[in-house]
Amino acid sequence: MNFIELLLLAAIWGASFLFLRIAAPEFGPFALIALRVGIATLVLAPVLRSAAARSQCRSKAWPLFVVGISNSAIPFGLFAYSTLYVNAGIDSILNATTPIWAALIAALWFGQAMNRSQVCGLMLGLAGVAVLVWDTAGAGVAGVPLAIAAALLAAVCYGFAVNYSKRRLAGVQPLVVAFGSQLAASVVLLPPALLSWPQQAIAPSIWLCVAALGVICTGLAYILYFRLIERVGAAYAASVTFLIPVFGLIWGTVFLDEKITPAMLAGCAITLLGTGLASGKLDDLLPGKRKKLA
Numbered sequence: 001m002n003f004i005e006l007l008l009l010a011a012i013w014g015a016s017f018l019f020l021r022i023a024a025p026e027f028g029p030f031a032l033i034a035l036r037v038g039i040a041t042l043v044l045a046p047v048l049r050s051a052a053a054r055s056q057c058r059s060k061a062w063p064l065f066v067v068g069i070s071n072s073a074i075p076f077g078l079f080a081y082s083t084l085y086v087n088a089g090i091d092s093i094l095n096a097t098t099p100i101w102a103a104l105i106a107a108l109w110f111g112q113a114m115n116r117s118q119v120c121g122l123m124l125g126l127a128g129v130a131v132l133v134w135d136t137a138g139a140g141v142a143g144v145p146l147a148i149a150a151a152l153l154a155a156v157c158y159g160f161a162v163n164y165s166k167r168r169l170a171g172v173q174p175l176v177v178a179f180g181s182q183l184a185a186s187v188v189l190l191p192p193a194l195l196s197w198p199q200q201a202i203a204p205s206i207w208l209c210v211a212a213l214g215v216i217c218t219g220l221a222y223i224l225y226f227r228l229i230e231r232v233g234a235a236y237a238a239s240v241t242f243l244i245p246v247f248g249l250i251w252g253t254v255f256l257d258e259k260i261t262p263a264m265l266a267g268c269a270i271t272l273l274g275t276g277l278a279s280g281k282l283d284d285l286l287p288g289k290r291k292k293l294a
Contacts, residue, residue: 002232009224010240014247016217017088017095018255019209020080026206027198029080032213034193037072037185039214044179044222056176063168067177068184071161075154076185082154085147087258090136092248093268094151096241099279100125101159110163121277128270135263174226182218238279242272 023032047053057064082091100122106112114122133148169177228237245268252258 010243011247012221014244017092018251019213020083021088023209024080029077030192030196033076034189036213037182040218041182043219047175047179053176064180065184068181072185075157078150078154082147082151085143088252089249093245098155098158101156102162103278121274125274132267178222
């Protein structure tokens with residue numbers, strides 16, 4: 001059952017790039033992401049029924065604000081911008097570099113040592129990104145290099161948010177973090193969203209994509225993710241990172257007729273292998289580790 005939920009979560013988060021790809025050209029990044037986090041805030045609002053949750057929201061207002069900016073407002077907006085030029089599948093692969101940046105930020109900013117395996121994973125992951133970028137940017141399409149840079153910067157933001165949350169929001173209920181961060185992102189994004197609100201009429205199908213982004217890909221996905229953490233642990237739940245690109249590529253191919261090239265598959269495989277090493281997720285596969293766990 002846990003594995004089924006993990007697959008479902010990966011399918012949902014993989015689909016978020018599909019919905020961004022469809023809706024971003026109509027709404028623009030600011031308005032679309034303001035709607036996404038605003039809807040998610042409403043979905044997650046029932047957490048405030050608990051007095052303890054309300055107390056944590058008040059006492060941790062600033063850290064929640066920082067996480068809302070670094071884990072939602074900025075990276076969501078950057079990915080929305082990126083999908084204006086880059087395929088959903090490629091963005092989902094670039095998103096999977098988050099653990100690499102998290103490990104690098106932990107080492108450079110927070111002084112956490114990296115072992116040899118993590119350093120190798122970092123270099124391998126960057127090599128995978130280079131393969132992917134070379135294949136994609138080599139097509140010569142205007143805007144693609146900047147879009148790829150935006151997606152990578154979004155993953156860096158996620159990496160910072162992971163480290164910051166561990167240090168400043170330890171002990172806070174996970175759904176409080178989810179609600180508080182979405183609320184903060186909504187407040188920050190409201191002014192630019194109003195200034196850039198689309199003038200043309202939006203088709204009902206596009207509004208359905210927006211609703212899916214907010215309700216399913218953000219609100220319900222957070223609930224599912226934190227339920228997995230509670231039942232089987234953070235390490236197992238975080239392994240969803242390796243599955244998201246699979247679904248991102250599948251949804252892009254099936255619904256948007258995106259092409260999957262050999263270079264994309266190679267770049268994806270190398271990046272995920274590097275991500276696994278950099279994040280320590282592959283340590284359990286090493287013979288020495290298995291002996292220690294036995």
